[in-house]
Amino acid sequence: MAQTAPEGAPQASGRLAASRLLDVAQAAGVSLRTASRVLNDDPRVAPDTRQRVQEAMLELRFEPDAMARSLRAGTDTAIGFVVESIADPFFAEVIDAVEQEMSRHGRPVLVTSTRRDPEWERDVIGRMMQRRVAGLLICPTSDDHSWLDTRRVPIVLIDRPAPGLSADLVEIDDHRAAFDAVAHLIAHGHRRIAYVGDTPAIPTSAARLRGYRDALAHHGIEVDGQLVHCECATSQAAAEAVSALIGGSRPPAAIPPAAIPPTAILSATTRASLGVVPALHSAGRTDIALVSFGDFPMADALRPAVTVVNHPGHEVGRAAAARLLARLGQPGLPVERIQLPARMIERGSGELRR
Amino acid sequence: MAQTAPEGAPQASGRLAASRLLDVAQAAGVSLRTASRVLNDDPRVAPDTRQRVQEAMLELRFEPDAMARSLRAGTDTAIGFVVESIADPFFAEVIDAVEQEMSRHGRPVLVTSTRRDPEWERDVIGRMMQRRVAGLLICPTSDDHSWLDTRRVPIVLIDRPAPGLSADLVEIDDHRAAFDAVAHLIAHGHRRIAYVGDTPAIPTSAARLRGYRDALAHHGIEVDGQLVHCECATSQAAAEAVSALIGGSRPPAAIPPAAIPPTAILSATTRASLGVVPALHSAGRTDIALVSFGDFPMADALRPAVTVVNHPGHEVGRAAAARLLARLGQPGLPVERIQLPARMIERGSGELRR
DNA sequence: CCTGGTCTTGCCATCGATGGCACGATCCGG
DNA sequence: CCGGATCGTGCCATCGATGGCAAGACCAGG
Numbered sequence: 001m002a003q004t005a006p007e008g009a010p011q012a013s014g015r016l017a018a019s020r021l022l023d024v025a026q027a028a029g030v031s032l033r034t035a036s037r038v039l040n041d042d043p044r045v046a047p048d049t050r051q052r053v054q055e056a057m058l059e060l061r062f063e064p065d066a067m068a069r070s071l072r073a074g075t076d077t078a079i080g081f082v083v084e085s086i087a088d089p090f091f092a093e094v095i096d097a098v099e100q101e102m103s104r105h106g107r108p109v110l111v112t113s114t115r116r117d118p119e120w121e122r123d124v125i126g127r128m129m130q131r132r133v134a135g136l137l138i139c140p141t142s143d144d145h146s147w148l149d150t151r152r153v154p155i156v157l158i159d160r161p162a163p164g165l166s167a168d169l170v171e172i173d174d175h176r177a178a179f180d181a182v183a184h185l186i187a188h189g190h191r192r193i194a195y196v197g198d199t200p201a202i203p204t205s206a207a208r209l210r211g212y213r214d215a216l217a218h219h220g221i222e223v224d225g226q227l228v229h230c231e232c233a234t235s236q237a238a239a240e241a242v243s244a245l246i247g248g249s250r251p252p253a254a255i256p257p258a259a260i261p262p263t264a265i266l267s268a269t270t271r272a273s274l275g276v277v278p279a280l281h282s283a284g285r286t287d288i289a290l291v292s293f294g295d296f297p298m299a300d301a302l303r304p305a306v307t308v309v310n311h312p313g314h315e316v317g318r319a320a321a322a323r324l325l326a327r328l329g330q331p332g333l334p335v336e337r338i339q340l341p342a343r344m345i346e347r348g349s350g351e352l353r354r
Numbered sequence: 355m356a357q358t359a360p361e362g363a364p365q366a367s368g369r370l371a372a373s374r375l376l377d378v379a380q381a382a383g384v385s386l387r388t389a390s391r392v393l394n395d396d397p398r399v400a401p402d403t404r405q406r407v408q409e410a411m412l413e414l415r416f417e418p419d420a421m422a423r424s425l426r427a428g429t430d431t432a433i434g435f436v437v438e439s440i441a442d443p444f445f446a447e448v449i450d451a452v453e454q455e456m457s458r459h460g461r462p463v464l465v466t467s468t469r470r471d472p473e474w475e476r477d478v479i480g481r482m483m484q485r486r487v488a489g490l491l492i493c494p495t496s497d498d499h500s501w502l503d504t505r506r507v508p509i510v511l512i513d514r515p516a517p518g519l520s521a522d523l524v525e526i527d528d529h530r531a532a533f534d535a536v537a538h539l540i541a542h543g544h545r546r547i548a549y550v551g552d553t554p555a556i557p558t559s560a561a562r563l564r565g566y567r568d569a570l571a572h573h574g575i576e577v578d579g580q581l582v583h584c585e586c587a588t589s590q591a592a593a594e595a596v597s598a599l600i601g602g603s604r605p606p607a608a609i610p611p612a613a614i615p616p617t618a619i620l621s622a623t624t625r626a627s628l629g630v631v632p633a634l635h636s637a638g639r640t641d642i643a644l645v646s647f648g649d650f651p652m653a654d655a656l657r658p659a660v661t662v663v664n665h666p667g668h669e670v671g672r673a674a675a676a677r678l679l680a681r682l683g684q685p686g687l688p689v690e691r692i693q694l695p696a697r698m699i700e701r702g703s704g705e706l707r708r
Numbered sequence: 709c710c711t712g713g714t715c716t717t718g719c720c721a722t723c724g725a726t727g728g729c730a731c732g733a734t735c736c737g738g
Numbered sequence: 739c740c741g742g743a744t745c746g747t748g749c750c751a752t753c754g755a756t757g758g759c760a761a762g763a764c765c766a767g768g
Contacts (some may be wrong), residue, residue, distance in 0.1 A: 089651075
């Protein structure tokens, strides 16, 4: 009987003990197994027994121990989400959507960031595996994920592929979105269109750059290397690129100015836009047409309001979560690459005519 | 011997079986207990035995099962984080900081959002308790948390108190920050200063409103009710409030215009600012001084650049995480209220003279 | 050579829940 | 009134790791 102990006595840790299924069973005068059946809605329980047990559960405020269940099941119900940075607005949106979708299915979400450090990434993914998470959503940082094994845990990649790993991927159609944005500018009379974006070493950025080139080519416009600034990893760098492009009043020396300035700019990342927009404004060159890849809060308060290609974080998150859930229900699904369209939001800056 | 089974055979689920400590022990020719000692750096193991076990661990790619450990320990190592919305930039920043701090201590973070729904909040907190999380960080949604029990699980509140619950609280000093912001405007010659913010039913908002009133009183300025719009829960509402204040060209009918318009505005939430700023710009009234409570990406690209009171999400997150860790290490700590200063970032709009 | 101590190791129970199987009771048709 | 099916219930083992205790090996001192 010493077994029955709890009766409100604090444990060693000082925590209040939660009631166990065994306590419930004893209170209801049934065996542990029967209480377990009630808990799991097993039909093979007599109605009055069921009721007695349920009353005991309420009485004792019983809450099943999720970890004990997981141990038995061999896998946690939680899923792990690995991103570069949680504070990034795009990922924050993705996380939000994933969490909503997952919690509708009773699955908690473990969120962790890699801090753009490949070693740390491997570390945190390892920790997730130790927890036996049910599945993983990963936005890859490192350029080698061959050590991961999709047979060990289902994985869905987000926003970019993971070299060396064959897994589902949910991304936006970067090539097409960039292509459309440039076509949109061309349709408004522009022929000298600049590109400001991140390094093509990132597949996502590479796709956007290709979209830019292809759109120009498709309209018979030759690409002018002077108009392409594809190593702008910071908004600072993007601002400097703009100065170089428009022959800014404060030349940053390092970058030679473009011989003939552009009449329109495609800013290929939100981070770049946060540099491009101030640069254009402070140079008084708001006459230059601009399409920004990625929305930002003040985009429609500016004059002109900034036309953007919306990076639909919520939809990406929802799709990735749905895919992972599907794979959890049916492990044998073939690997799939899901490309979501990115809608353009016309606000003015992208519709300026030459 | 059937026990030893795994030898790479897939389980029922189709997953690859991970090696267990028992497998390691057998491979090293020792008992399970000894292997466990090696795993936990117990000094009472002979050096050569230790090495044999460690080699076996590497050989079999052994990874301890975090859940089995947690079950034994009675509590998960993970901590739970409950916020209103993950996509909110402020909370995204807080989450980012918390995750960094926690993962430095090897603690995973379960993130979940309440969607501003008190029932859902109770639900998700309940689920966290079922997982026996080590601790909880909560930004309360509901106005009654008396059902929560800090003796059951350590709790640190973030950004606002939880009525009915006595727990540590980490917040910024809203009263003081608002007071300072208004004093700043007064110092620049303003006496008719408007307030645009959220409902005082939210303690945080109430403190800001008090700071506003107190600063005016402190400088012998009477509060004009017509200048106070404290029911603006959306940027839409904030924009309409501005129209009313300045006798906008497009009056939203419902709100009577102020008799004498303000020369300065304190926008008390980021959300409000996202309405106030566009409204001022489209009305061409950028001559009105403005201080925004809460920074936003484009604040310094606007003209004039917007002076803000920075809501230091990273610091709040770091402080909350540190406090929870401290409480985990030492459960008996007295309940504490930690107020962080909010720094003002002068950019121009708040320094406009009357 | 024996005794008491340290060092190393192993057995068993335990955390909280669930799966497999078996047992007793009830019910039905023959 | 009996045999087999069905229903409700309980016992035991199990998931993977750790805590308590004790046993065996080995050493030094008397």
